[in-house]
Amino acid sequence: MTKTKIGIIGGSGVYEIDGLKNATWQNIESPWGAPSDHVLTGVLDDIEMVFLPRHGRGHVHSPSTVPYRANIDVLKRIGVTDIISVSACGSFREDMAPGHFVIIDQFIDRTIAREKSFFGTGCVAHVSVAHPTCPRLGDVCETAAKIAGITIHKGGTYLAMEGPQFSTLAESKMYRENWGCDVIGMTNMPEAKLAREAEICYASVAMITDYDSWHPDHGAVDINQIITTLRGNSENARSLIKQLPALLDHIRTPCPHNCDRALDHAIMTKPESRDPTLVAKLDAVAGRVL
Numbered sequence: 001m002t003k004t005k006i007g008i009i010g011g012s013g014v015y016e017i018d019g020l021k022n023a024t025w026q027n028i029e030s031p032w033g034a035p036s037d038h039v040l041t042g043v044l045d046d047i048e049m050v051f052l053p054r055h056g057r058g059h060v061h062s063p064s065t066v067p068y069r070a071n072i073d074v075l076k077r078i079g080v081t082d083i084i085s086v087s088a089c090g091s092f093r094e095d096m097a098p099g100h101f102v103i104i105d106q107f108i109d110r111t112i113a114r115e116k117s118f119f120g121t122g123c124v125a126h127v128s129v130a131h132p133t134c135p136r137l138g139d140v141c142e143t144a145a146k147i148a149g150i151t152i153h154k155g156g157t158y159l160a161m162e163g164p165q166f167s168t169l170a171e172s173k174m175y176r177e178n179w180g181c182d183v184i185g186m187t188n189m190p191e192a193k194l195a196r197e198a199e200i201c202y203a204s205v206a207m208i209t210d211y212d213s214w215h216p217d218h219g220a221v222d223i224n225q226i227i228t229t230l231r232g233n234s235e236n237a238r239s240l241i242k243q244l245p246a247l248l249d250h251i252r253t254p255c256p257h258n259c260d261r262a263l264d265h266a267i268m269t270k271p272e273s274r275d276p277t278l279v280a281k282l283d284a285v286a287g288r289v290l
């Protein structure tokens with residue numbers, strides 16, 4: 001019997017969550033290095049919650065230097081079954097306006113300077129990310145957002161860029177007009193891929209702060225305007241989180257989309273050819289199949 005334990009990864013503007021019983025900041029060590037920060041653990045209406053600020057309290061890590069592997073590893077290590085990522089993003093669609101939230105279901109990964117896998121030389125694995133987010137968890141987030149009175153769009157493609165600079169006008173137009181992307185951000189990749197490797201259900205709630213640079217009436221991205229919109233979005237994210245416990249099963253049933261069995265048949269390296277040092281580091285992430 002596995003208890004549901006929700007991990008919240010808070011993006012820009014979301015550095016803590018409130019209402020947790022027995023709230024404690026805990027230092028969890030990882031063989032993948034130091035995570036972004038300590039994790040805030042506690043109980044929200046009988047559901048165990050673990051919160052991790054993606055950029056660290058005080059916003060220390062840039063999108064390229066967020067320790068994505070350590071973050072996912074510590075969440076797995078502490079028993080998180082489902083991760084909800086809340087992230088700021090720009091919009092490529094008129095009808096997805098600043099202040100609206102989007103439940104992401106696809107990504108285009110344009111990041112280039114990040115470690116993207118727990119696996120590698122000495123233990124090679126290939127998981128599917130054809131459907132990189134968990135529909136069951138996404139449905140829960142959608143319902144929670146509706147109850148909280150947030151304008152929510154179900155389904156959207158998130159362009160993950162390296163940053164930290166925002167896009168050029170030509171890039172913004174290409175992502176929107178030629179690639180059919182809906183929103184843009186800098187952090188959900190490789191986070192979603194790593195969650196899949198760690199067999200944790202992952203849902204992404206993208207909170208729109210701006211229209212990137214394509215919109216003729218809005219001009220270039222303005223960080224001051226983003227920060228103002230972020231404040232309201234952050235309040236809404238907290239309201240959404242408060243609705244979650246009532247919508248979740250306390251005892252976890254297997255994911256109907258197989259997120260929690262992603263490593264079945266994924267590891268290619270024969271047991272006798274595996275690197276013991278790497279295998280040891282994979283104890284939390286892949287212990288189920290190693």
Ligand SMILES: CSC[C@H]1O[C@H](OP(=O)(O)O)[C@H](O)[C@@H]1O
Pocket residue numbers: 010011012013054055063086087088089163185186187188226
């Ligand atoms: C504050 S604007 C740019 C910054 O915000 C987003 O971060 P996160 O995804 O962690 O909310 C975006 O990806 C950029 O890192």
Ligand SMILES: Nc1ncnc2[nH]cnc12
Pocket residue numbers: 088089090091161166167184185186209210211212213221226
């Ligand atoms: N326009 C944008 N591009 C990339 N990341 C963002 N985060 C918030 N707005 C963004």
